[in-house]
Amino acid sequence: MQTGPQFVIVSGTLGSGKTSLIESLLNTSEDASDTAVIVNEAGEINIDGAVLSESASGMSMATLSNGCVCCSMTSDLVTTIQDLMQFRQVAGQSLFSRIVLECSGLSRPGPIVSSLQELAYLRLKLHLVSTYDCSRPPLQSADFEDAVAQLAAAHTVVLTKIDSVAIERREEAIEVVKSVSPLARVVNEFSASVRAREACASPGIIDVPIGIAQPRQSERRRLLHPRVRVFRAKYDADVPWEVALDWLENIAGALGERLLRIKAVVPGESIDDRLLLQSVGTTFSAPRRLNRETTVPLGAIVIARDCGREDLASIPMEHPVSWFNHQ
Incomplete structure (x- = not known):
C-alpha cells in the first residue's frame, strides 16, 4: 500500500524559533513544490505565513488564523489537509512528500494528533518536533504546562538560541529535555540548515494512530488557556x-x-x-x-x-x- 506524506507538527512555546526553523528547512530544500506548510496563527494577521512565503517559491501554503489549533481548530485542520491533497490530485500532480504544520505557541500536540484519526486513510507519517529556547527555558516560565505537553509528545526536540547561551545552559537544556521526554532525539546544532535537516529526519516517524476517540465539538471549543x-x-x-x-x-x-x-x-x-x-x-x-x-x-x-x-x-x-x- 502506498505510503502517504510525512506530516511534521512543529510545536514550541511562543517565540522559541518555530518559524525560523521552518524557514531554514524551506531554504535548504532543492525543490519546495512538494512541500505544503500550514501555519496556525493565534491572531488574524498572518505574519508567520508572510515570512515563510518569502522563503520558497512553489510551496503550497494554508493558514489557520481563527485561534489556537489545539483548542478550537482541529476540524478546520482536517479539512485544510484534505483540501490540500485534493487540490494536488485535481492538478494531476504527485502527492506532497511533506506537510508541515506550524502550531501557535499555545498549542498542545495531543488534541491535534487525536484529530488526525479522520485522516488515517491518507497514511500520513507523523513526526512531532518541538523547539526548546535555551535563552528562555520554557519549564522555568509561566507556560510550564504547555511546554511540558509539547516536549513530552515530541519525537525530536530542537535546541534554539544556542548561540546566545553558554555551553552549560545547552547541557542543562539537554538534561531537562531528557527528563521530560527520555526517548526524544535532541538536535543541538549551531547551523540553522543542519538543525532544519535533522528536525525532519526519519527516525521516530510513525503512522497516524487509528481508533482514538474523537472529542465532541463542544469539547473542541474548550479553551485550554483561559487566562x-x-x-x-x-x-x-x-x-x-x-x-x-x-x-x-x-x-x-x-x-x-x-x-x-x-x-x-x-x-x-x-x-x-x-x-x-x-x-x-x-x-x-x-x-x-x-x-x-x-x-x-x-x-x-x-x-x-x-x-x-x-x-x-x-x-x-x-x-x-x-x-x-x-x-
Whole structure:
C-alpha cells in the first residue's frame, strides 16, 4: 500500500524559533513544490505565513488564523489537509512528500494528533518536533504546562538560541529535555540548515494512530488557556515605524511579565515598505524588512496573560489605533 506524506507538527512555546526553523528547512530544500506548510496563527494577521512565503517559491501554503489549533481548530485542520491533497490530485500532480504544520505557541500536540484519526486513510507519517529556547527555558516560565505537553509528545526536540547561551545552559537544556521526554532525539546544532535537516529526519516517524476517540465539538471549543488572550490592533499607514516601536515598547513596559508575544507589521521608510517588529516577552528582536510583494496588512497581535483590552487601550499612541479581542 502506498505510503502517504510525512506530516511534521512543529510545536514550541511562543517565540522559541518555530518559524525560523521552518524557514531554514524551506531554504535548504532543492525543490519546495512538494512541500505544503500550514501555519496556525493565534491572531488574524498572518505574519508567520508572510515570512515563510518569502522563503520558497512553489510551496503550497494554508493558514489557520481563527485561534489556537489545539483548542478550537482541529476540524478546520482536517479539512485544510484534505483540501490540500485534493487540490494536488485535481492538478494531476504527485502527492506532497511533506506537510508541515506550524502550531501557535499555545498549542498542545495531543488534541491535534487525536484529530488526525479522520485522516488515517491518507497514511500520513507523523513526526512531532518541538523547539526548546535555551535563552528562555520554557519549564522555568509561566507556560510550564504547555511546554511540558509539547516536549513530552515530541519525537525530536530542537535546541534554539544556542548561540546566545553558554555551553552549560545547552547541557542543562539537554538534561531537562531528557527528563521530560527520555526517548526524544535532541538536535543541538549551531547551523540553522543542519538543525532544519535533522528536525525532519526519519527516525521516530510513525503512522497516524487509528481508533482514538474523537472529542465532541463542544469539547473542541474548550479553551485550554483561559487566562491567555489574543488582541489585534489596527492603525493607519501614516504611523512612522519609530513611533510604532516606541508604542510597542510602552506596551511591553506596562504589561511586564504578563506579555507573552508581540508581532507587528508597521510602515517602513517608504510607502511600499513593511517592517516586522517582534518581541518574546518584553525582549524585542531587530526589525525585519518584509518583501514589497507582501500582502499582510498593517497591524499588531499582542498575546498576553491576565490582560484586558482596556489595559492596552489605555496605552497612548500619537496616531489613532483600534483594539479588538480575538480570543
